[in-house]
Amino acid sequence: MKIDIPELTPFIPKLMSTLSETTTKTNRGEASLRNRPFSGEKEIYLVGGAIRDNIVNSEQAVVKNKKSTNKEQRATPAIKDFDFALNGSAIRFAKRFARKINGSFVILDKDIDEVRVVYKNGFNELIFDFCGITSINTDLSRRDFTINAISAKLPDMEVLDIFNGVKDIHQKTIRMISEQNIKDDPLRILRAFRLKSTLNFNISPKTTPILIKHRKLLKNIAGERIKQELFSILNSNKSYEILRFMAKKEILQAIIPELKRLTTTPQYKPTGNLLDHSLLTIKKMDTATYNFQKYTVNRKHILRLAGLLHDIGKPYCYSKDKLNRVHFYGHERKGVRLLEGIRERLKLSNSDFRSLSNLIEFHMRPHLLGEEKMPTNKAILRFIRAGGEDSILILLLAYADAMASGNRGRAGLLRLINRSIEIWETMHRPKFKRLLTGNDLIRMGYKPGPLFRTILQTIEEEQISNELSTHKQAMDFVKKNWRQK
Secondary structure, eight states, X not given: OBOOOTTTGGXXXXXXXXXXXXXXXXXXXXXXXXXXXXXXXXXEEEETHHHHHHHHHHHHHHHHHHHOSOGGGOOXXXXXXXXXXXXXXXXXXXXXXXXXXXXXXXXXXXXXXXXXXXXXXXXXXXXXXXXXXXXXXXXXXXXXXXXXXXXXXXXXXXXXXXXXXXXXXXXXXXXXXXXXXXXXXXXHHHHHHHHHHHHOOEEOTTTHHHHHHTGGGGGGSOHHHXXXXXXHHHHSTTHHHHHHHHHHTTSHHHHOGGGGGGGGSOOOBTTBSHHHHHHHHHHHHHHHHGGXXXXXXXXXXXXXXXXXXXXXXXXXXXXXXXXXXXXXXXXXXXXXXXXXXXXXXXXXXXXXXXXXXXXXXXTTHHHHHHHSSSOOHHHHHHHHHHHGGGHHHHHHHHXXXXXXXXXXTHHHHHHHHHHHHHHHHHHHOTTOOOSOOHHHHHHTXXXXXXXXXXXXXXHHHHHHTTSOOSHHHHHHHHHHHSOOO
């Protein structure tokens, strides 16, 4: 069996010429680091995900083509990341290859001889990762799952499949190579669920118990690596199903310990415990965002993560009043404080942390506004200002939260969302011109300072509420309400 990857084909001659120019001897010191002799034959193999995705996408193209009479609809798989194994110094090889293709070169891990070359051509970017090996069979035996333990020898791209990975791809099965490989890199536990969510595969019955068994080893994995797998799961269409299973088997709690207390806190909602409610909130996101998808572009993972974390402060704020009613006063602020620990462990970017903080801190505000029969434009505008660029996401989180709470307040929230979007669009419309600016206030004799912001925001509220419509009216309003000292 041979495979054909059009994106890679133009580079094969240069890969082979680079291989013939380099020796199989390692650079000084590298042999001792790897402590394994190299064979004399020069070989280079494409390995791992690129082959898997090529087979998966080829099958999908065939299925789509059978359903359509238009043969032009068959699309070439867009593979941009290639992993290679070669018997020799990957560092020496990659340096030469980078020069040949005018690509950038970076060492990923000198100790295990891993290196990357990045090639850019306009908007296109190809990533070539290289690793030195002693034997292709040995390399494949150390990989995570059979569907990733497939190689293709260059230049002919003949497939080597010693673990029947191609068969598992056809059967849509994720099967581990060995338990030891899972223990060697516990991140593979999350990778299994990420592959399940993105490929729509099933994890084999013999593999699942091993993943659960070693879940506590995830605490030893770098947060950046965990975040990458978690975000991929959150972005998938099966995020609720995958996360619910991970929570049931306490894998999710192993990477976010703050979720543990949610399972033991009474909350009197139709979904069971607080963690069940949080997961159901993620499920309801699809319905909540269906008509508002343009506001969630590239932010789906943040919205769903906020759905998972929005109530993490509740276990610390549980109380009952004299009528035996349960309250969680201040749980939003406590949730933001707990988020600091999650930020540190998962190495969240400043941008992601700010958005998550806003979503958690303000997620109750729309519930309160939605309870009003007709909140004023001014009240909605103040909420939008508080939430900033995350305002629409906060509304959608509250909407999903309401649906996960037995649809409590859903109708009011939907009205609020539609009105808020009207105001949001008005504020962001290119033709929207504010009646007054800071320069206008200076010309009126006001000195720059904190008062400027108060005046300008108030004028904007009056303008959007149609209380003020001209520059003169705005000036008169300022003179009447803020007399100069």
